[in-house]
Every structure is written in structure tokens, then in C-alpha cells.
Amino acid sequence: MSIVLLGPPGAGKGTQAKRIEEKYGLVQLSTGDMLRAERKSGSELGRKAQAIMDAGKLVSDDLIIEMISRRIDQLKGGKGFILDGFPRTVPQAEALDRMLAEKGLKLDAVIEMTVDEAALIDRIAGRFSCAKCGASYHDQFNRPKTDGVCDVCGATEFTRRADDRPEAVKIRLKAYREQTAPILPYYRKKGLLHPVDGMASIDEVGRQIEAILGRP
Ligand code: ADP
Numbered sequence: 001m002s003i004v005l006l007g008p009p010g011a012g013k014g015t016q017a018k019r020i021e022e023k024y025g026l027v028q029l030s031t032g033d034m035l036r037a038e039r040k041s042g043s044e045l046g047r048k049a050q051a052i053m054d055a056g057k058l059v060s061d062d063l064i065i066e067m068i069s070r071r072i073d074q075l076k077g078g079k080g081f082i083l084d085g086f087p088r089t090v091p092q093a094e095a096l097d098r099m100l101a102e103k104g105l106k107l108d109a110v111i112e113m114t115v116d117e118a119a120l121i122d123r124i125a126g127r128f129s130c131a132k133c134g135a136s137y138h139d140q141f142n143r144p145k146t147d148g149v150c151d152v153c154g155a156t157e158f159t160r161r162a163d164d165r166p167e168a169v170k171i172r173l174k175a176y177r178e179q180t181a182p183i184l185p186y187y188r189k190k191g192l193l194h195p196v197d198g199m200a201s202i203d204e205v206g207r208q209i210e211a212i213l214g215r216p
């Protein structure tokens with residue numbers, strides 16, 4: 001099974017992708033996480049993406065499409081994947097269809113997570129994640145069970161993203177409205193789009209997604 005999680009920054013895509021990984025055995029493919037790893041490694045792609053990401057703008061379609069195509073090839077023979085943060089433009093959605101057809105794969109569902117803009121700003125402002133495994137937390141809404149210790153891997157180092165500052169967040173929300181939201185009708189026409197209420201609790205959103213995907 002291969003699915004797309006679609007929604008604005010802070011909608012809860014990464015949080016739900018981790019749950020789906022555990023329940024369904026799919027692999028999370030987050031283009032944001034991949035780009036952050038490229039930056040950390042100091043690769044050419046990482047250097048190209050750095051300033052664009054920190055400003056809250058989108059990295060060019062060509063770079064992203066090539067990066068994701070390579071990762072999908074590495075997963076051959078697995079149970080499938082969850083695309084998180086990709087596609088983000090109509091050309092990326094079209095390229096994904098072509099790429100999957102060439103590889104003999106197809107999308108099973110596109111899950112649209114809707115959240116009010118005011119709530120997104122609060123979610124992003126309080127977001128932090130485990131420096132070791134990437135598990136996502138929130139100062140108010142999703143604290144680790146023991147303060148300062150990651151629930152998933154036990155690490156004690158956490159990070160906050162440079163692009164989670166308010167000026168960059170405004171630009172990212174604008175990029176979502178202008179460049180990513182036009183993908184919604186593209187998938188609706190194909191009958192693949194399933195909306196979920198992203199304003200609900202993390203567990204409730206998880207249940208809505210499981211109702212769409214069916215039994216693992
Ligand atoms: P969020 O989880 O807040 O939606 P991401 O971690 O997915 O943010 O993305 C962080 C940044 O990485 C984006 O603002 C953008 O600069 C870049 N990026 C990630 N995915 C894509 C993509 N599919 N196309 C272009 N840029 C991307």
C-alpha cells in the first residue's frame with residue numbers, strides 16, 4: 001500500500017506517519033527529513049536547499065523528484081510507503097504518477113489533513129523533536145511521558161527547526177495555499193482524496209486514518 005499525507009505545515013503529517021509506520025509496516029518518506037539529513041551531511045543537494053528552506057520557500061521540483069525517486073527504488077519489495085511532504089506542487093504530483101507507473105506501482109489513497117491556520121501557528125511554535133530518532137513532540141499538546149526523555153528511543157537531546165520561527169512560518173503557509181493546495185482537485189478527480197479532521201486529538205486523527213486505510 002502506498003499513500004500520501006497532504007496538509008499544511010504543522011497539520012500533523014509527521015506525527016501520523018510515525019503511527020502508520022508502526023501499525024501498517026509502511027515506510028515514511030518525508031522529503032523535509034531527507035533534505036534536513038542532506039544538509040547535515042553537507043552534500044551538494046543539502047547546500048543548495050539550505051537557504052531556500054530557512055526562508056520557508058519550496059526547493060525546486062527537479063531536485064525533489066530525483067531525490068524521492070531514488071528512495072522509492074531502495075524500498076523495492078517492501079510493504080509500501082507513506083509520502084509525507086511530497087508532492088507539494090502540481091508538477092510534483094504529475095511526476096509522481098509517471099514515476100510510479102514506470103516502477104509498476106500506484107497510489108492507494110491521498111489523506112488530506114485540514115487544520116485552522118491559527119492552530120497551525122500554535123502547533124509549529126511549540127514543536128520540537130528527538131535529535132536521534134526524529135519523533136515529534138509539542139510543548140503543550142504532546143510532551144514526552146518523562147520530561148527530557150524521548151518516548152520512542154530514550155534519547156535526551158531534542159532539536160527545534162530554524163524554519164519554525166514565525167516569519168518563515170508565514171511564508172510556508174502562503175506556499176501551501178498557493179503551490180500545494182492546487183493538488184487537491186488533482187487527486188479529487190482521480191477519486192483518491194480522503195479528508196480527515198486534523199483539528200481532532202492525535203489519537204482521534206489516527207483512528208480516522210485507520211478507518212480509511214482499513215485493517216493492517
Ligand atoms: P512541514 O512538516 O512543516 O510541512 P517539511 O519538513 O515537510 O515541513 O519541509 C521543510 C522544508 O523543506 C519546506 O519548507 C521546503 O523548503 C522543503 N521541502 C520539503 N519537501 C518539499 C517538496 N516536496 N518540495 C519542495 N520543497 C520541499
Ligand code: ADP
Pocket residue numbers: 007008009010011012013014015016123124126127128136137138139141142198199200201202203205
Ligand atoms: P507536520 O509534519 O504536518 O508539519 P507535525 O506532525 O510535526 O506536523 O506536528 C506539528 C506539531 O503539532 C508537533 O509539535 C506535534 O506534536 C503537534 N501535533 C500533531 N498532531 C496534533 C494534534 N492532532 N493535536 C495537537 N497537536 C498535534
Ligand code: ZN
Pocket residue numbers: 130131132133134135150151152153154155
Ligand atoms: Zn527518539
